[in-house]
């Protein structure tokens with residue numbers, strides 16, 4: 001049987017690693033996975049998780065999405081440069097008041113999350129177009145649809161990704177290519193830990209008192225609880241994505257977390273755009289108790305659905 005080749009970026013941890021393992025372990029062995037990472041010295045965990053698939057349906061390669069030469073070298077090393085499914089996953093977060101962030105930090109986020117995808121497609125799209133065959137899957141975020149307090153730059157990078165893909169989707173259709181944006185809500189990975197630790201270390205001296213207080217005592221204070229209540233596992237995202245790449249007619253957008261969809265739906269419910277903003281404002285500033293009560297309610301819902309899917313008790 002003709003195996004499809006899958007190239008995934010950012011496989012040293014989190015969603016990328018879970019994706020690589022899940023797809024390489026496809027029960028029908030339909031895929032050959034090129035699991036890439038910018039620093040191959042970090043490949044030990046992936047190699048361990050890959051188990052017997054390593055060297056069979058999974059191969060580890062170097063690829064830095066911020067370096068065009070590294071993309072070219074990686075693609076050239078693949079037989080006939082044939083990539084049937086490209087999963088653009090590499091990314092980074094950034095939280096905090098913009099007054100306290102340097103332009104360099106902001107540019108690094110745009111360079112990885114947005115231009116990283118652009119560089120990949122410049123290297124891979126021409127071959128896909130020529131073959132008139134391929135599926136481009138982009139790990140975006142619910143923040144590609146809706147901004148969240150203190151995620152200004154990160155949300156901007158994911159909005160850029162979404163605008164870019166929406167524009168490209170029509171052209172892709174003409175070449176028989178599929179394009180899918182995967183939009184997870186919070187996922188418990190290194191991303192969450194790194195972003196939180198950097199957030200704690202932020203020098204807030206450039207911000208006014210109210211902003212600094214909002215970041216520390218509203219955002220950071222509730223951060224872990226939000227991730228614990230709403231957070232999915234990287235394996236959950238891998239399961240959704242595996243389904244998307246094995247379906248006949250993949251959708252353009254796919255949200256992975258149905259506990260989060262009520263929030264994103266507000267965006268489409270009001271053309272003026274005030275509804276989601278007012279709702280977030282009330283959640284954060286006016287209904288402290290309701291906010292906590294709704295989080296507890298979500299926890300209960302989650303526990304119920306986990307029981308029915310037999311996923312065990314969520315972490316506390």
Ligand SMILES: NC(=O)C1=CN([C@@H]2O[C@H](COP(=O)(O)OP(=O)(O)OC[C@H]3O[C@@H](n4cnc5c(N)ncnc54)[C@H](OP(=O)(O)O)[C@@H]3O)[C@@H](O)[C@H]2O)C=CC1
Pocket residue numbers: 009010011012013014015016037038039042063064065066089090091092093112116139140141142183184185186187188189190191192194234
């Ligand atoms: N966690 C979450 O809550 C959510 C995450 N996402 C998105 O999911 C994707 C994966 O994030 P997640 O697994 O959570 O986070 P992780 O931090 O666990 O993984 C990010 C991966 O991206 C890699 N990476 C960063 N910069 C580059 C680069 N220049 N070239 C190649 N690889 C790079 C990292 O490599 P290294 O180890 O070398 O740093 C790492 O392998 C991101 O696009 C993120 O925006 C979307 C929604 C929610």
Ligand SMILES: CC1=C(/C=C/C(C)=C/C=C/C(C)=C/C=O)C(C)(C)CCC1
Pocket residue numbers: 140141142143148149184185186187218219220222223224226283284
């Ligand atoms: C912590 C926190 C909030 C929500 C944070 C969320 C939902 C973060 C999601 C992160 C994601 C999805 C990252 C990756 O793409 C609210 C509700 C604004 C209230 C104030 C505290």
